[in-house]
Amino acid sequence: MRSSASIAWAVWRALFLREAVARVSAGRAAWVWILLEPIVHLLFLNVLFGFILQRVVSGIPGGLFITTGLLGYFMALNAATRGQDAIEANVGLLTYRQVLPVDTVLVRAVLEAILLVISGLFLFTGLYIFGFQVIPNDALLVIVAFVALWCVGIGLGLVLSVISKLIPEAKKVTKMLFRPLYVLSGIMFPVSAVPPAYQEWVMLNPLAHGIEIIRAGFFPQHQYHAVSSASLGYVLIFAMVTMCLGLALHVRFAPRLVAQ
Amino acid sequence: MIVAEEVHKRYHTPHGPGKWILKGVTLTIPPLLNVGLVGRNGSGKSTLLRLIGGIDMPTRGRIERHCRVSWPMGFGGGLQSALTGRQNAIFVCRIHGHEKDLADRLAYIKDFAELGDAFDEPVNTYSSGMKSRLQFGLSLAFDFDVYISDEITATGDSAFKKKAAAAFKKLSDHAGLIMVSHGEGTLKEFCTAGIWLHEGKAHWFDRIDDALKAYKESFSS
Numbered sequence: 143m144r145s146s147a148s149i150a151w152a153v154w155r156a157l158f159l160r161e162a163v164a165r166v167s168a169g170r171a172a173w174v175w176i177l178l179e180p181i182v183h184l185l186f187l188n189v190l191f192g193f194i195l196q197r198v199v200s201g202i203p204g205g206l207f208i209t210t211g212l213l214g215y216f217m218a219l220n221a222a223t224r225g226q227d228a229i230e231a232n233v234g235l236l237t238y239r240q241v242l243p244v245d246t247v248l249v250r251a252v253l254e255a256i257l258l259v260i261s262g263l264f265l266f267t268g269l270y271i272f273g274f275q276v277i278p279n280d281a282l283l284v285i286v287a288f289v290a291l292w293c294v295g296i297g298l299g300l301v302l303s304v305i306s307k308l309i310p311e312a313k314k315v316t317k318m319l320f321r322p323l324y325v326l327s328g329i330m331f332p333v334s335a336v337p338p339a340y341q342e343w344v345m346l347n348p349l350a351h352g353i354e355i356i357r358a359g360f361f362p363q364h365q366y367h368a369v370s371s372a373s374l375g376y377v378l379i380f381a382m383v384t385m386c387l388g389l390a391l392h393v394r395f396a397p398r399l400v401a402q
Numbered sequence: 403m404i405v406a407e408e409v410h411k412r413y414h415t416p417h418g419p420g421k422w423i424l425k426g427v428t429l430t431i432p433p434l435l436n437v438g439l440v441g442r443n444g445s446g447k448s449t450l451l452r453l454i455g456g457i458d459m460p461t462r463g464r465i466e467r468h469c470r471v472s473w474p475m476g477f478g479g480g481l482q483s484a485l486t487g488r489q490n491a492i493f494v495c496r497i498h499g500h501e502k503d504l505a506d507r508l509a510y511i512k513d514f515a516e517l518g519d520a521f522d523e524p525v526n527t528y529s530s531g532m533k534s535r536l537q538f539g540l541s542l543a544f545d546f547d548v549y550i551s552d553e554i555t556a557t558g559d560s561a562f563k564k565k566a567a568a569a570f571k572k573l574s575d576h577a578g579l580i581m582v583s584h585g586e587g588t589l590k591e592f593c594t595a596g597i598w599l600h601e602g603k604a605h606w607f608d609r610i611d612d613a614l615k616a617y618k619e620s621f622s623s
Contacts (some may be wrong), residue, residue, distance in 0.1 A: 144499050158494030164484055237473050237480035239456040240497045326596075397459040398414055 153240050157232070157249040165253065180216065180261045181268070184209055190344050191330050201365045206274055211329035213262050214353040217288055218295040219320065220258060221251040225299020228318065229307050229399060236400045243399040244392040247303045251296045283359030290374060291352035293381035300388020307399055328353050333369045345371050346381040403468045404431040404454055404548065406604075410462035411449055422457055423449050425602030426463070427536065433469060433547060436570070436579040438589040438610045440617045441599030447582045448552055450476070454580065455550050469547035475537045476552030476582075487517055487536050490525060494540050507543045514539035514569075516562075531558050549573070551581040567591060586614060589600035 144152075147257045166173045187208050228246040235241050266276045278284045327349035336344050344350050352374035392399070411424040423446040431437055439447050451474045452458040453465055473480055481490050491511045495504050510557045512521050515535040517528075525533065535558060541549060549570075558566065570592055571577060583589050589596070589610055596613025600620060607613035 148499065149497075152499050152501070153497050156493050159496070160482065160485065160493050163489060164482075168484070232482070234480060234482050235493070237457060238494065238497055239473065259471070397461075401413055402457055 145369065149240055150245070153245050157235075157241070157245055158253060160235075161249055161253050165257070166363045176257055177214065177261050177264055180212065180258075181265060184212060184265065187212070187330065189211050194230045202361055203274055205272075206276070206360070207348055208211055208329060208354050209265055209269065211263070211327070214288065214291050214356045215324070215327050215329050215349060216258055218291040218298070218349050218352065219323070220254040221292055221295025222298035222302060224250045224254050225296065226302040226306050226313070228299070229303050238401055242294065242392075243303070243396070244300070244389065245305075246263065247299050247388075247392075248296065251292070251299055254295075255292050268332075278360045279362050280359040284356055287352050287355040287359060287374060287377070289367075290355075290377040290381060291349065293385065294348050294352065294377060297381050297384025301384055301391060302389040304395055304399065308395060318353065323347065323349060325402070326350065332357070332366070333372070334367055341369060345369065403433050404471065405429070405466045405468070406463070407465075408453070408455060408463035409460045409465060411433075411446070411453065411458075411460050422602055424453075424460075424604075426594060427599075427602075427604040429597065429604050429606065431548075431578070431580065434576070434578050435595055436574060436593045437581070437598045438593035438613065439580065439599065440589065440613055441581045442620075445599045447599055449582065450604070451550050451552050451582060459510070470545070472541045472544070472546040472549045474550040474552045475541050476534070480537060480540070481525045481533060482525055482566065486524055487515070487521045487528070488512075490536070491593060492545075495543070498544055500544070511539040511543050514542060514565075531562065534558055535562055538566060538569075540585070542573075546577060548578045548580060551579065551583075553582055553584070563588075589614065 166176070169175075184205070188205055191204065191208065225247040228242045228250045229236075232241070232246040236243065237247075302312070302316055306316070317366045326344060326347055329345065333341060333344055333350055333354055351372050351374070354368045355374050355377070357366050358368035358372065360366075406427050406429040409424055409427040410422060412422045413420045416528050423444075427450065437456070439450065449458070453460055454467070455471060455474045456465075456467065457473065480494070482493070488508065491508055492504065495501070495507045498509050514533075515521070515538070517532060517536060520528065520532060525536070528536070538558075573579070579592060579594060581589070583592075593610045594608075596607040596610040598607065598613045598616050600617075600621075605613075605616065607616065
């Protein structure tokens, strides 16, 4: 008999390789698009906001400003949105009792993080070639903030995967809710530029916290002034709460998640 | 040995809980026995197989498996349609912990399923017969004590049915079989005992002929 841990490990490994194969072989040269998508996204934003930003965030190149924000945002969002659809996409594989719905969500989050790290490295290499200063001021803080945002994504993915399976309409709602998040997470502006009366509201969003922390770690202190309410603890607590809630939901509704 | 005690099952529908499909199924399936499951459409045959296979859980009651039970083969379950037959086979080998002898298992599956070049084509290009050959080969590649088959032989051609029969015969000295089929001939050929599912209850018959008789009589009365 194999131990539970070795079964779980075998399942994660197999699911990961299956997801990776599906992801990089979906359509023609899918891996090119995976890398190209964030780059095009970034170029688009740069053209749009590059000029404005140079005035708002003095001393920080617009390209780096947006890249750090965008990567932080995608770190959380990709894990959440891909995780949300994970159970449905793997429903055929739930025929094997070794494979649990929660496995599919977690494995997707890992794959998304790896893909994002790869495209992030490409982006920074590109920026370096164009003469940007891409070495973070406090690399450890940047990494921790990215991991924290990723955990928020996993937590959201776990919760949403259960909800969207139990209530199919939920997906339409979350899609609507995610859209303003793009604007409200501070990808295109520093939170300190928001009028103080509204900062409180913006800072309810854990993504805004995470992105502020990433930038605070990335840029020297005299260049970037993160709002004082930005807190890594807030992101981590949000991640912990959603992860625990998500795992609890997965346990509670296990029979209904595997029903076809 | 598989023991089912007072198993109740109903599914959730978009309009709240559905009607009870199984209403107190109590069964003991001894090892090394080939059992045929009969019953009308919608009587809960596939549901019972899913519960025995451990994919789904009973709403009430419990099921104990004191042996290694395969997943239910049939209806395209267990295959990821965007992946090729080979990729699916590799996945199943991996989750069953056969990373080391992957090549041997793959060779066996490929040989049994007789898919030829289609083994490297996506599963969504397969005919239903090809799919069941692959599923069948997949589950035979592993050593289970009980194999569960949900109409797996129904879609195959006669050559495949013959092969399946030979494979089951070879297994019968060390493994049991639980199968659903609407083909009387298939059931009589493969099974010795029978279970008749009727109005949410399971009735055990030591001889498949008796189970089929009871099943048929339920139509005429």
